[in-house]
Amino acid sequence: PAAELQKASLRLKWLPQAQFAGFYVAVAKGYYKAEGIDLTINPGGPNLLTENLVATGADMFGLSGGTDSVFAARDKGLPIVCIGVSHQITPFIFVTRKDGPVKTLQDFKGKTVTTWFTGANHVLNGMLAKEGIKPDELKIQPQQVSVTPFVDGNVDVITATYYNEFYTIQSRMPKDSLKTFVAEDYGITFPRDTLIVAEATAKEKPELVKAFLRASLKGWKDAFSDTKGAVDTVMAAAPTLDRAQQEFMLTEVKRLMTAGAAARNGIFWIDADAVKTAHDFFLKYGVISKPLDLAAAYDASFIQSIPAADRLP
Amino acid sequence: MSSPAATSLSDGRAAVRSITMPDSLRKLIRLLLGLAIAAVIWEGAVLLFGIRPYYLPRLSAILMAMAATPRAYVDGFLRTLAETLIGFASGGAFGVLMGVVFFRVRALREMVFPIFVVSQTIPVIAFGALVVLWFGNTLLAKAIIAFYLTFFPVTVNTLLGLETVDLRQVDLMRSFGASNGQLLLRLQLPTALPQIFVALRLAASLSLVGAIVGEWFGDTTGLGVLLLQAMFTENVVAIWGALLASALLGTGFYAVVAAVERRLVFWNAEQ
Amino acid sequence: MQAARLPNPGPTIEVPQAHPKPEPLLELRAINKAFGSVVALSGLHAAVAPGEFVTVVGPSGCGKSTLFNIVAGLEEPDAGGILRFEGKSCHAADLLGRVSFMPQRDLLFPWRNVVDNAILALEVEGMPRDQARAKALKMLPEFGLAGFEKQYPNQLSGGMRQRVALMRTFLFERDLMLLDEPFGALDALTRAMMQRWLLDVWQKYRRTILFITHDVDEAIFLGDRVLVMTARPGSVKLEQVVDLPRPRKPEIVTSPEFVRLKRALLDAIEEESMKSFQSSIAQEKSQ
C-alpha cells in the first residue's frame, strides 16, 4: 500500500546517463516500491557534492565520487558511511596517440597531461609515484569538458573514463591509433562510485538500507541482461542523450562493476583490501590528514546480509 | 478601474493599433526575413568553410535534433519558464517593496542597502549547493536563485524612481490633505513606474539566468539541464539546441515585459 | 471698491481697520520664516477679504512661494507670527486640505487623463470616482475643455494644461484659492486669453483668490489689490488698490489710469529688484 512507502532520494554523482542505468531500471520496474521505498533519483552535476548532501540529510542515499572522496569526507568529519562500491577497478585511463612521443609512463615527463581534479589526479599521481616520477616533472593541467584539444594535438595525454570520454575520442579518431595507460598495470586500484548513507541512517534504519540495496541489485541485474531496455529507461529521463554512446557506456560500466572482487562476491561488494591499499596511499601522499577507522567508514554488513545469489551478476 | 477610464484606454488602444498594425506587421516580416537570412548565412558558412561540426554544427542539424526529441525541449522550456516566472514575479514584487521601504525608512536603508550591494557580489553558482541544501531539489530552489538575481536591480530602480518624484507634486497632494498611503499610490509609485520597468526588463533576462544556473544543481528537467547535459557529453548539436531554446524563451519573455511596459507606461512612450 | 492706498515707507503696515469688511478671510501678522541662515520672510503683514482677488508681485526669491506654502499648510512659519483663517488663529498645518492651492507649473500627472487629473483632489477627499468624474464632466465646457476629457496631458497644449490644473484647483472647493504664477510658463498671447478667461470664471464663482505673478500688467489687469513685496527678506512693501472698473477689457492696458498704476508699481518693483539683483550677484560670487 502506497501509504506505507518510505520516501527517500538517491543523489547521483553526475547527470543522468547509462552509468546509473540500474537505479533507473529499478525505479521503472517498481523494485524500490516493492521494498517499501518511494525513491526519487536526483542527478548530480558540477559544484554539487553528493557526500555533503547525504551528510546533511538533504538526500538519504548517494552515489558518491569514490573511495577517495569517502576518505576525504570522513577526514573532514562528514558523518557518512559507504555501504557498497560500484566500480571495482579504476574507471580512468590515460590516453595518448600511438604515433606520438609518449610510449611509456616515463615519457610523460615534460609533456602536457590534462586530468580532472575530482579524483583522477590521484590516480595519475599514484601511477607516477610507482614509476618514481614527480608530478612537477610534467605539465599537468585541468582538463576541460571537451576532448577537442587532444584530438587537435594540443595535448599529449588526456584522461578518460572507459565509458564516456574514451568513446568520444574513438568517435573522432580510430581506436587503433590510440595508446592507453591503465592504473592496474602499475599495481594500483582506485575503486569508485561508492554508495553512501549518513551514519544516522545506517544506525537507525538498517532495514531500509538493505531494502535499498536489494532493489538496486535487481535493477542492475536487469540492466545488464537487457541493455537496450535499460538504455530506453535512461533516455526517458534524459531524451537528448546519444543512444549509441549510452549503449557503449552501459557495456563498459557492466565490465567495471563486475570486475575484480565483484566477480566472486557480487555487485556492490566492498573489497576491504582494495580500500585499505587506497587508504594507505592517500595517507602517504597527504590527501587525508590522519589514518581513518576503515571499519566505520566502510560498512560491509549491509551488502553481506543479502544472499550471494541475489548479488551475483 | 471603473468604466470610463477603461473605455478611454481601450479607445486609445484601438486607435493605436489601427495605426501601428501595418507597421508592426512590417516589423514582423522584417524580423522573419532577418532570421531567414541569418539562417542561410549560418548554414552556408558551415558548408562553405567546412567548419567542423564540433565547433559549429549546421543549423539544419540542430533543428533536426530538436525535432527528434521535441518533448525534452518542450518540457524543459515550460519548466524553465515556470521557474523564471516565479523568480521574476517574486523578485519584482520584493524589489519594489524594498524600494518603497528604503524610500520611507531612511535609517533602514542606510543599514541594509550596503548589504544588498555586497550580496550581489556573491557568485550564485558558488552557493547554489547551499540553496539545494536549504530548499531541496525543488522548483522553489531554482525560483529562489532567479529571485536573488532579480530583486536587486528592481530595488535600486524603484528607489531611484521614487526619488525623482517632483517635490512640488508632493506638496500639491499634501495641500489636498492626502495621506501617506494616497501619496504613495497616486503619485510616487506611478512616477517611479518607468524606472521600475527599466529594471524589470533587465530582471527578465536575469531571472532566466537564475533559473538556468539553478537547474545546474541536480535538476532533471529544464533548459539548463539540457545545456549541462549537452555540455558534458560534448554534444555540440544539443548545446546549440538548448541555446536556441533559451534564446527563444529569453527574447520572448523580454518582449512580453517590454510590451506590458508600453501598455502601462503609455505616457512615457511618446517622447 | 476700496480707496487707493499709496506707497507706505515702512515694510510693516497696519492693515485691519483699512478694510470695510468686518472679518478678513485670511490674516497674517508679523510672519517670519528662515531656512537656516536664509531669512525668506520677515515681519510680513497681510489680510485678504472674502471674495477678493489679490495679486502679489515681487523680485525673484523674495519669498512669495514661501508665503503660499505657509498659507497652504505645507510649511510652518517661525514662532511669534500670527496666522488667522476664517477668524480663528491656527497653525499652518491646520490649513492642509482647507485651501485650494495651485503651485507654479501645472504639475499634471502624465498617467491620468484630463478628467482624472481634474478630480485628483476630490479622490483624495474620498469622493467615489464615478461621482467625482460626473461632477468634473459637467464643468469641462466652462474651462474650454469639452471633448478633451479622455486626452492625456502630453496631448494638450500648454494653455489647456493650465486650464486642467485650474479646474483641479476649482473642483477642490475651498473658500481660498492660491495661484502661484499659474500662467508663468505660457507665452504672452495664450496668457492674455487665460487671464480674460480666469476673470470670467472668477466672476461667476466668486472665490477668494491670492495670485502670484511676475508680470505687472497681469497683476493690475486681474487684481482688486496688488501687493508688492520687498527683496529678501520678504515683507509687503506696498499695497496698491486697483480701482479699475470690471469687467475689464484687454484695451484697458493702454488706458491712462492703467499706465499710471503701472508706473507706480514699476517704480516700487524697480527699487526692490535692483536690491535683489545686486545681492544675488554678490552672493553667487562669494560661493
Added chain:
Amino acid sequence: MQAARLPNPGPTIEVPQAHPKPEPLLELRAINKAFGSVVALSGLHAAVAPGEFVTVVGPSGCGKSTLFNIVAGLEEPDAGGILRFEGKSCHAADLLGRVSFMPQRDLLFPWRNVVDNAILALEVEGMPRDQARAKALKMLPEFGLAGFEKQYPNQLSGGMRQRVALMRTFLFERDLMLLDEPFGALDALTRAMMQRWLLDVWQKYRRTILFITHDVDEAIFLGDRVLVMTARPGSVKLEQVVDLPRPRKPEIVTSPEFVRLKRALLDAIEEESMKSFQSSIAQEKSQ
C-alpha cells in the same frame, strides 16, 4: 530711422523699395515650408538691412523658429522660395556656419566652464583653444561675467547663463545674429536688466540682429522694426517701424508714443492669436 509703415492688409508685402539702404543683408522672398501636412510658413517675405535690430512677434506655433532654422541653414525651405544673403542667392545649407544663432534656451554644455562654453563656436571653427580663451577672457567684463570664467553653468543664475550664451553667439563673429527668445526663460525683472544690457552691447558692436520674442513690450523696446507674423501658415502680417529715440530708458514703456505703438501691435496680434487659439483647439480635437 525709417518711416513708419502702417498695417498692410495682405499677408504678402512687397518689401525692397521701402528700404533706403541699397542692399539688404538678408532677403527672403515667397518662402514656403511644410512639414508633411502641416504648413509652417507660406509666402513669407522679409528683408533685413545691415546693422538693423529687427524683432519678430507672432502667435505660438506660427513658424518663427522654423524661419530661424531656415536662416541658420538647419532647414531647407520648400522649392520656389528665394533666399538671398549678402546680395547673393543661396541655399539654406550654404548658411551653415555663416550666421550666429542662439536658439530658444541657453543650451550651455554643463561640462564646460564659462570660458569654454563661450569659445565653443571658435573651437568648431578650428581656432586653437588658448587663442580662443584669450579672446573670450577679454570680453568677459563687458558681459558682466568678469571673475566667473572658471564657473560651471550649474553655478550660475539664469541671467548669467543667458549672458554666457549671448557671449558665445557674439564670439562667433558673423554679420547676422539670430536670437530666438533669448530671454524667454527669465523672470520679468531679470529680463528687463538683460534687455537694457543687450541694447548697450548691440550699440557698441552694431551687429545685425533678428530677435524673436513673445513680449510686445520687449519687441518695441529693443527693435528698430517689429515684424508681426500671422497665425500658421506663417507670413509677415505687419511691419512696424519703431521710431523711438535711442538710447532708450526703461521709463519709455509708459510714454504715450510707446503705448501707441503697443496698441497698434496688440491689435494685430490679438487678431492672429484668436485665429491660432481657435485653430489649435480645432486641430487638437481632430487628433
Added chain:
Amino acid sequence: MSRAIASPSLAVQRGILGAVLLIACWEGTARGLHLPAYVLPAVSDILVGLWSKRATLIDAAGYTLLEALVGYGLGCLIGIGLAVAIALVPALRAAILPLATAINSVPVVGYSPLILLWFGIGVSSKIVMVAMAVSFTILLSMLSGLDRVDRRAVDLMKSFGASRFGVLWRLRLPTALPLLLAGMRVSTVRSVIVAIVTEMLGAQGGLGWVIYQAVLQIDFVQVWSAIFVASAASLAFFGLIGFLERKILFWT
C-alpha cells in the same frame, strides 16, 4: 542624492552598524546552532581561514581580477565602439541592435560551453565571457546616452558649422558620459562574477577555481573565504569606478 551627502557620517555609521549586526547574526546562528562548516561556517572561522590561506587567495584573486579587468576593458571598448559606430552611421542601428538584443537575452552562462570549446579553459575564455557580458550593457547604456542628446543643441553645433564628427566629439560623447559611467559601474560587479562563474566551469586558476576545488575537498571554510575575497574585490572595483564617475562627472 544631495540628502545622502548631507549626512555622510551618519550614513556611514548606520552602514557599519548594519554590517556589524549581520555579522553578529551570522556568527550567532553558526555558533549557537553548532552548524557544521558544510552548512554554514562562522564568520570568525572564515576570517581565520582567509588569513591562513591568504597567499593562495591573493594569487587567485589576482588571476580573476586580471581576467575581469581585461575582459571589462575589452567589453567597454567593444560596447563604446559599436555605439559610436551606430551614432556615426545610423544605418548600422537596424543591423546591430536587434542582433545584440537577441544575443543578450540568452544568459551569458548559456554560452559558456561554446566559449570554453572555442577558446579553451585558459584565461582567454574568461576574458571573452566577461567582454561579452560587459559589452552589451555598455552598448545599451552608451547608446541611450548618445540618443539622449538635445536636438536643439545639435542644431546649435551645426549652425556653427560643426561636422557630424564634431557634434559627436564635442556634444554627444559628453552627453552620454553619465549613462555610460552608470553602466560601467554596474558592469564591474558583473565582470567579476562572470569571470568566477566561468572559472568554475573549467580553469587553471582564479577564485572560481579555488571555490570549485574547495567544494570538491569539502572545505567550506575555504569556499566562503574565496567568496569573501571575491566580494571585496568586486566592491573595490565598484568603488573605484564610482569614484572615477564622481570625478569625471563633476557637473552633475
